[in-house]
Amino acid sequence: MGNTTSDVNDSLKAQADSENGPDLYKLVNVNDGGELARLMKIAITTKNYSDVDNFIRTEVIKYLYNNGEGEDVPIEKIVMRRSGDKISKQIPGSNLMKHSDKKGPKTKRHCFNIDKTGAVGESLLHLCMLNGTPLFIDLAKRLIKIFPKMINDIYLSEDYFGETALHMAIVSEDPCMVKFLLLHGADVHEKCCGKFFCPEDQKNNQEHSLSQASPIFSLNTNYMGYAYFGEYPLSFAAILNQEECVRLLMATGADPNKQDFNGNTVLHMLVINNNLPMFKLMLEFNASLHIKNRQGLTPLTLAAKLARKEMFQFILERLRHVWFVYADVAVGSYPLETIDTIAEDGSTDTTSAIYLVVNGETEEHLELLEGFVVDLLNRKWNSYIKKKFYFEVVFFVIFMALSISMIIMKRLFFDYLSKEMNCTLETDNYTKLLDECKCAYLEPNDPNRFVRLIFEIFVLTYSVIYLIKICSELYIQSIKLYIETLLFNPSKVIFIFSLICYLLIIPMRFSCNYVGEDYLIIFSILFKCTYILYLGRGFRVITTFVYIIHRVIRTNFFRFIIIYMVFMMGFSQAFYILYGFGRPPVTMMFTSPLKALFDLLNMSIHDLSDAYDNLLLTEYAVVGRILFVIFLIIVSLLLINLLVAMMTHTYNLTTELKREWLRQWAKQVLTIEQNVTIKERLKQQKKYANTLSSGEKAFIVRWKLTKNEREDILSNKSIFQKNIMQSEEYNYVKDI
Known part of the structure; x- marks a missing residue:
């Protein structure tokens, strides 16, 4: 990890050092300098861009494959450019062969020569986007117009691998540039999967394959990352609340159901980032609620795992099918697939919404224990x-x-x-x-x-x-x-x-x-x-107290006993030495190192007077008094009262959680259900589940409509009636 950080810092330093860096930085660098920047400033002042264009055609072309037409670069070369000797270090020989056998494209089209890129694998276009000023944005547009194949070139460094100009324009919140890039053929499905864009727990937990351009990430993750935006430009735009960019990407053919290296679609990413307004917008573009990621989680079950209450309730309502409405009472059904703990084959579904909600350990999970779940x-x-x-x-x-x-x-x-x-x-x-x-x-x-x-x-x-x-x-x-x-x-x-x-x-x-x-x-x-x-x-009466006992033993008492025993072992051996020089009446206590430990435990709990009286009969009575006072203060007073305070704090925190008893009861319900045979589970499921004509299992519910639900129904009803009237008028005119 230390080496990785050092490599990143060295690359960034080299990128900032335009004088001693790669030759590319003589054209454009991150310090707003370079020959192209100088020519662009002159061109903007004189309104004459011929010198810039000629320089691009004569000098920039030297950095491109096949005079700007691009070249199919082998995946192995791209991987080696990205990861270097980490290939041999991270993947043993047998695993390397296993990963190399995976099917996938053998080459990748690249316009900029990968041997002439910058310190972090950036091309000339990336440097322009990185500077981000109007001057460099105009320069980027001129580069694309002259060499259009450059538009889909990617970062080649391990940290920013896969990032294109389109990703950068979205992050820069520049919809005009996004539109320009899309009009000139930017790939809306290019994957950006560098370490910088990964969850924090996956950054240093990945492998590399010579036959796969992107790294191979571990399955276990909590999805938390400062810049984990989901690989695709559409996910970037959605997470960053770029609605205009989202609409541009969708109009250009972006697929909202594409999955990133964790199997997450744009809906999964919006659940992770708890962005409900954009989630609703993506549903309007027919994003699927039923796709599972690599951990087997749909957007609903992911919301349950991460305790996203608003998301969870909204998706449940979205999945709910309303059968009929009578006055202000509605009857409908929830599909049990991915919600109920009993799977289709009768096994326990550990990725179901109910299972994840009940087994969640945070206070936020308690907020999900209401309504349909209960x-x-x-x-x-x-x-x-x-x-x-x-x-x-x-x-x-x-x-x-x-x-x-x-x-x-x-x-x-x-x-x-x-x-x-x-x-x-x-x-x-x-x-x-x-x-x-x-x-x-x-x-x-x-x-x-x-x-x-x-x-x-x-x-x-x-x-x-x-x-x-x-x-x-x-x-x-x-x-x-x-x-x-x-x-x-x-x-x-x-x-x-x-x-x-x-x-x-x-x-x-x-x-x-x-x-x-x-x-x-x-x-x-x-x-x-x-x-x-x-x-x-x-039993609700004692559920909370049972949980408190478990929690106190697991947290407070365990930590206390470690510190307590350290002090006890030290004091017991000290008293063993003191009492060892005592007169015959003292020999009944602290007669051996092990017995000294048990005598001291007994002394810390019961009356200390006998131990103190016997201590005065020893040869080192003065030292014994001092040691006795220190023991009395640290162990008998400080540590014991600290334990009581810790347990009181745990008790108060637990009793403040009004639904903790409900979670413990729910865990008991699921524990008993897991102990039932598969055949019996499927049989008992029929008692609360109804099978629809489509073969889908559903849970029938009745509820009272809220004010918003009534308004939505009236609005939809008026729209429907208006459409009927327009249709009848059209048919009448047509008949005439």
């Missing part, structure tokens, strides 16, 4: 997801109740073995089973054994069925989608681990390892409780 989610919930969710909740409650009852009864059985069977041995700290009674759990003889066995079988059956269900979910979904779902639901991952722990109890039971069994039961029941955080998102 209606569709509610229909999904009421049609089949609600039943599945409550069924899972009920079984989990039963499962937890039986698990807790099983643990209580297991403890009662242990007491039975201790009191009735004399199978235990009392020690100073705990009670353990005798060796001859370790297998007592395999052959219980207490009064509750049958009830406990039934509970254990039920819990075991639930665990096995749930794990089988997890395997089926993995089979139904793609591995990538399933992993993303689990990462979003960490409590579900922990619950799965608790079930695995419970299954591991079986070999412990048969091997008579009651200690290992107890450990597994402890972890199992502890991890099971976290599943309520997963199910809690389905």
